[in-house]
Amino acid sequence: MPYSLPDDAAVKQYYAEHVNSGLLGLLGFMGLDSAEVEAEGWLVRTNDGREFIDCVAGYGSYNFGHRNPDVVRAVREQLERMPMSSKLLLNPVQATLAQRLAAITPGELKYSFISNSGTEAVEAAIKLARLRSGRPDIISAKNAYHGKTLGSLSSTHREHFQSPFRPLIANFGVVPFGDLDALEAAITDTTAAVMLEPVQGEGGIRVPPAGYLTGVRELTKQRGVLLILDEVQTGMGRTGRNFACEREGVEPDILVLAKSLGGGVMPIGATLGTEYVWELFQENPLVHTSTFGGNELACSAALAALDLLEHGGYAEMAERNGAYFIEALQGLQRDFPDVLAEVRGQGMMIGIDCVSKDVCELMIASVIEEKVFIAFALNNPEVLRIEPPLHMPVEVIDEVMIRLRRACEGTRMILEQFSQMQG
Numbered sequence: 001m002p003y004s005l006p007d008d009a010a011v012k013q014y015y016a017e018h019v020n021s022g023l024l025g026l027l028g029f030m031g032l033d034s035a036e037v038e039a040e041g042w043l044v045r046t047n048d049g050r051e052f053i054d055c056v057a058g059y060g061s062y063n064f065g066h067r068n069p070d071v072v073r074a075v076r077e078q079l080e081r082m083p084m085s086s087k088l089l090l091n092p093v094q095a096t097l098a099q100r101l102a103a104i105t106p107g108e109l110k111y112s113f114i115s116n117s118g119t120e121a122v123e124a125a126i127k128l129a130r131l132r133s134g135r136p137d138i139i140s141a142k143n144a145y146h147g148k149t150l151g152s153l154s155s156t157h158r159e160h161f162q163s164p165f166r167p168l169i170a171n172f173g174v175v176p177f178g179d180l181d182a183l184e185a186a187i188t189d190t191t192a193a194v195m196l197e198p199v200q201g202e203g204g205i206r207v208p209p210a211g212y213l214t215g216v217r218e219l220t221k222q223r224g225v226l227l228i229l230d231e232v233q234t235g236m237g238r239t240g241r242n243f244a245c246e247r248e249g250v251e252p253d254i255l256v257l258a259k260s261l262g263g264g265v266m267p268i269g270a271t272l273g274t275e276y277v278w279e280l281f282q283e284n285p286l287v288h289t290s291t292f293g294g295n296e297l298a299c300s301a302a303l304a305a306l307d308l309l310e311h312g313g314y315a316e317m318a319e320r321n322g323a324y325f326i327e328a329l330q331g332l333q334r335d336f337p338d339v340l341a342e343v344r345g346q347g348m349m350i351g352i353d354c355v356s357k358d359v360c361e362l363m364i365a366s367v368i369e370e371k372v373f374i375a376f377a378l379n380n381p382e383v384l385r386i387e388p389p390l391h392m393p394v395e396v397i398d399e400v401m402i403r404l405r406r407a408c409e410g411t412r413m414i415l416e417q418f419s420q421m422q423g
């Protein structure tokens, strides 16, 4: 190795002095300021010998588990041949990935632009929508999360993230998520595209009313507006379908993927579009490019991930185990209504409303004590989110439930002590 592993004290010092002391403080507050050193499946191990059950999965990046052996093998083999593209010759791994993506994704999606992350894939979607339509406006939803580079941030409607960076990019509209009438009223003849997550992730695991996406598709077709679906978090089996839009049979004009597309081993993003969307891009292919986008190593990981998605039964496991998990959590909520307010989700994308943001923080600290990874939603800090690897078996889910119950008991005790002190 080109470095020797520093001990925890040194890692903390380097974070404080060279990474971000605020971030170190935040992690320390939640009991997460230990160095991670190893992971496999749903387990993450630390330098100080602790082993966590991972129910966050890199915010949806480890649908196939940490260090999935099939993905690792594919990447190792590619590493020995050609990890990065010359950028001058044809790239056969990227070409194969584009062909496989076209085959596995819904509807008429045919072409793909490969990048390195979710936010880059969203940037490409915004640019392609503007290029194709010749119109400037992009409408997205309240509490949406599409990433934090400037274009994506302009559609990530949360004041806390947007306000330090104003002025943002102009012509980004916002509508309430799940409200078709509001969307209809917001579309004008300068609207290029409507961009939505099929289930809002960072917004607090918000599943829209049944028929909403179908309605959005019909509306955008009627009004001649492109539909971009951001499946960075919902895609790759997470919600119990390969892609969440398949639940209602909705076919977008542009589909955005990232996170688990890399099989949990490589970073990658993909922006897919129809023949119609790609037409002007083909006339002018250099208007949007990326040096590392489409590199062979990341594409080989994505090809292995698509194999797992197609043949490994991951979406089915997400549907089945997710229903089991949600039912168990709803039982827990009924036993602890003073701590947990509501449980909801789709497949293995599960949100738990705590009764308040403070209780959510107490719960996270207690759950971390129990050596389970759990996190709050970035746009909605009173929501705990549970997004484990999709193949987490019921025995492990049962163990997580035992630990969550203990965390609820601990949180209840603290709340009772508080109220005694006050009264």
Ligand code: PLP
Pocket (backbone or CB within 6 Å): 059, 117, 118, 119, 120, 122, 145, 146, 147, 148, 197, 201, 202, 230, 231, 232, 233, 234, 258, 259
């Ligand atoms: N879009 C969605 C729906 C996301 O959930 C995220 C990240 O959480 C992004 C885009 C941004 O992805 P990245 O963090 O890889 O830039």
